Amino acid sequence: MMDCGFNDYQEPEVPRSCRSARGRGPIKKRWEGNRKHSCEILASVAGKLLEKSDNSLHTDASCGKNLHDACDSVISKQEVDEGQFLNEELLELGSSLEKAFGCNPGFQSFCDPDKFNSEINPMSKDFRWSGLLNSNKKKAFDDSNFVPDVIGGKVLGVPERKVEAEPTELINQSVKDKTITVTCGSEDLMKLEGKQPELVGPLCNIHTASVRVVSRDDDESSLGSAYPSTMVKALGPPLDTGNKRIKKISDSSHWRVAPDVDGNYSSTDGKVKEVCCEERTGYTHENTQKIYPFKKRKFFNQDFSTSNRGSNRDGAFDSSDKRINGKQVTAAIGGSSSMTGQHVSPNSKECNVKLSIKSFKVPELFIDIPMTATVGSLKRTVMDAVTSILGEGLHVGILVQGKKVKDDNKTLVQTGISQYNKHSNLGFILEPKHSQTATSPFTKNESLLSRIKSQGLTRHSVSLGGSVENDFNATPALGDTLSNNTNNESKALIPVPRISMEALAVVPFHRKSGHHEYLKRRIRRPFSVSEVEALVRAVEKLGTGRWRDVKFHAFDNAKHRTYVDLKDKWKTLVHTARISPQQRRGEPVPQELLDRVLAAQAYWSYRQPKQEAKVTV
DNA sequence: CTTAGGG
């Protein structure tokens, strides 16, 4: 037939050194060990040929079909007769190849353990292609689990698969969920394939279980629809996906960005399975999408409980954590928003904070789509994904230095948003409405900025006179910040379009320094003297073991002061009171207060802080 | 969820 790449192929001489190995146990064993992979190789090569026949050679359809069937047969055989020789099937495949391409690639070698070892088994010392293995890869391979993650011919990296004696040099493979990508690491093999790297893509598709799915709602022209999904297994069980990758979405009704709140991977799994493996009985995805690379960021689950924040973080970073909250992640927007200008005057309610939200970022949106899908379908897929998640309605979350601002009543000044500094990390995130514990009134159509704007920027420090116990929300720190930056006031607020799909620029989510930007601690808010006073007073009254009560009594309106904070503050106060004034830092606390602290501390440590004793100093 | 303490 036509040039299929095999015409140039010369069956190499079997090195004598290998022949001499005939009969040796180890080799046989090795062959067995690599048999499966040999099939993968074979299937891969055949797949490439197949692809080529379809795209380049326009081979007679029946030939392609036969070839495919042969491949399938091999694969099937492999599955059922684990450990058995596949001579028959392999030979048949070779025969089919010959029929299809007019040349026999010499797959017979696969059928002979010795031959295999000497000629094909990449692990063989005299593997004929061994010279092509670069040392790095070899080493990596020797390390047992180097599996380049390849997408579209581009190595994405990450060793993850642990397969014994797997000649990954020959074929780099990676399985993403059901999507398996294959490419060649060997020049020879490439040569074998006619040096058409592009072949890799379609080939992958052959091994992609999700093919069928794609063809369902995707372009019919997609190569995916051309092949059944029966070769999935050819490349072994799906790999755990331990790295960032595009996850399957092919069917909008099945796509998901991440597991459910309760992390129900299994359900996802089930669905995928259902979709992907309809034609394949007995094929299970044990490891399918068990592990997602992305970690749950703390802020994702942190602010959804309105009151408690100190301790709800169980399992936050367990990679196997199943509670990754996809719904929340969904529309999270990185707050790279830059402040184009700010001008806030402590005493003026006219002063506004000017913000420019350059773009919303959607971090960790996982999409899994066959390589053969069209760009258009990818776009649609992403759109569907985002739409379905955000369609319910959105909330806007505000992150200041990585911390979500819970208190909607807090002013920008109080929150720190008004303070300009290049390192200020103000971010806005969009989150699905339904996933919120709903404290925020933001709605989809509400302009974020207008909201901000409408809120007085300077709710004044409440005079702490007698009502100390009440508003500690009002915090100091007005003075140091807001004074300059007046050059931009002419610049109107950049109108933020309705939070909508259009507003979502799907761009890579940059975590500033490495990762976990959102793990950052809360904004530091030094206790003011007034607060200290209130705290002291409350402790004097209630004792040192009832921080919750203290909170209610004296800081009920200071949402950002938790009882843990108060307890901590008391701790530091006691410490502060005990050290020399020279060693103290921060806003000086009146010695009088410190004395009271010590007194109260002494008192309550002596007397069990349970009773309601009214101890006034 | 609260406390109590170490970090």
Added chain:
DNA sequence: CCCTAAG
């Protein structure tokens, strides 16, 4: 402030 073991 954070993190957690305990209760």
